[in-house]
Amino acid sequence: MGAILSPLAYWQDGDMKRPTFPSSEKAKEAADLVVGRLASAHADVLKLTSADRAA
Numbered sequence: 001m002g003a004i005l006s007p008l009a010y011w012q013d014g015d016m017k018r019p020t021f022p023s024s025e026k027a028k029e030a031a032d033l034v035v036g037r038l039a040s041a042h043a044d045v046l047k048l049t050s051a052d053r054a055a
Contacts, residue, residue, distance in 0.1 A: 003022070005020035005021060005022065006020065006022070006026065006027035007019070007020045007021075007027070008020070008027050008030055008031050010031075010034055010038070012034075012038065017034075
């Protein structure tokens with residue numbers, strides 16, 4: 001019988017990422033890091049200047 005791996009799946013830059021981890025705890029740690037990276041990337045995209053808002 002093989003090892004049981006915990007998967008993590010998410011989209012990044014148009015690609016589906018599907019890493020696996022040796023435990024659910026490790027998968028949760030990785031998921032927390034991914035959420036933080038994706039959230040900050042989206043925040044950077046959404047920043048508007050005053051001129052952008054006025055347009």
